[in-house]
Amino acid sequence: MTLVSSNKKTKKLFLTTKTKLSNAIDTKLDIIVSPEFYWVRKFEIPVKTEAQAKDVLPSLFEDITNETSSLTYQVKRLEENLFLCFAFNNKKIYEAIKSSGILVSNIASIYFAQNECVDYKCFKIDGLCFAYVSDNILVKIPNVLIDECVDFVGVIGNIKLSSMRLQIKLYNDLFNTKLLYTFYFIFAVLILLNIARYVDFTLQIEPLEDKIENIKRVNDFPNSMIQANSILNDFEKKIRVEKQKREAISYILTNQRLSLKSFDMQNDEIILEYQTSNKNEVQLFLNKNFKNIKITTVKNLTKVVVKL
Structure with a gap:
């Protein structure tokens, strides 16, 4: 049973792999995502900005996971050349939100537990235990390793959320891919239809052009508009003279x-x-x-x- 703590505007929810809402929630939610859904490490990177650090993260996470091609990365600068780096699978978080019973339309913001739970070195929720270990990184640990942990249900309402939000696409990638394929198919059909219409138009226009050329040849008409305009000008000049x-x-x-x-x-x-x-x-x-x-x-x- 997942705790949802209320305030005037939103409710806070800690999302784990066991989160299941027993009752529908019709208010906005600030979701704190457990370490089960992301990888986090501190890296020393000789760059100045978070954007520059983000560019090298796929290679740095290769030693941690083989899913680097399907991951999304975020960075928080801690001090000069030291960055807190996150990697997560957008689809897995989306599926966890969906299976928990949370409506996407009710989500206000999503946060990393790494940044939001620093005041509690060890806590339990949904029958799972989480603790900050070496390098102050929050991880899930077996319950038998720690005897006393804070019940997160009672303290989640006291958490003051940070400014760093998890940047996630709240839709299914599979659906998005199918939608793209549908657009590509429709676009291809339109191209084929236009090609067919162009070929049909060409087949209709060629006999007409042949007939026009034949009429020009039989009646000794000029071949170009320049010649036709020249003849017309001569006729107009003769008409003016005859009128005069x-x-x-x-x-x-x-x-x-x-x-x-x-x-x-x-x-x-x-x-x-x-x-x-x-x-x-x-x-x-x-x-x-x-x-x-x-x-x-x-x-x-x-x-x-x-x-x-």
Whole structure:
């Protein structure tokens, strides 16, 4: 039977391999994890920061356990070059919490017993005995080795928790792996669908491209947009010139007073002959609409060349 000691905000619980909650708890819990769930050692490491020390822990714990590849590591700096180092299996702690009847949603924080129980050199809980031994490391020991130990049930409420929390992922790694595989599968299916759609689109587009090229060839269409734009610009230029000619002819024919004897067009020139010797009258009329004109008069005939 595991003790849970109450205060106003949370309850404290000491988690061991035998922890089983007889009743459901609907308040937040601060869990103190027993040494059964982690390895702890003091190492002298010639570095300055905890982060630097953490990088070398896998190699340092190789002599203690062969599970280094699946462990999570934490470090607490005690003094210069001296560090208190922890290694634990995230999955094992998660499974112990789950089997004890504790709801993950009720967990406030998790702590190492190594740091939280220093005021009690030896104590018992859940029928197990724990004691601080050489180098002040907390370990589980056989009950027969110690006669008198503090009943931790009566004192757990007095513990003032430290600032060092156990950094754990509160979910099952197996579930997480399955979830990742599911995402990978869905992602792969989406990729295959997109590839299939691309291939189908390519198969549909190729016959259309062949038909377009055939139409271009039969109708002598240009092969590129640059050629097409060039042809279009030429057509637009011709249209502007023809429109200009039409407007010029329309203007010339509006004058009923002048007797137009002949009319001819050569490229961008209009050649006119008026049956009159009054050059000024002809020039006055044409200057209203044309800028470039050339007039000559011979006897009763006035010849005009209009440059468009």
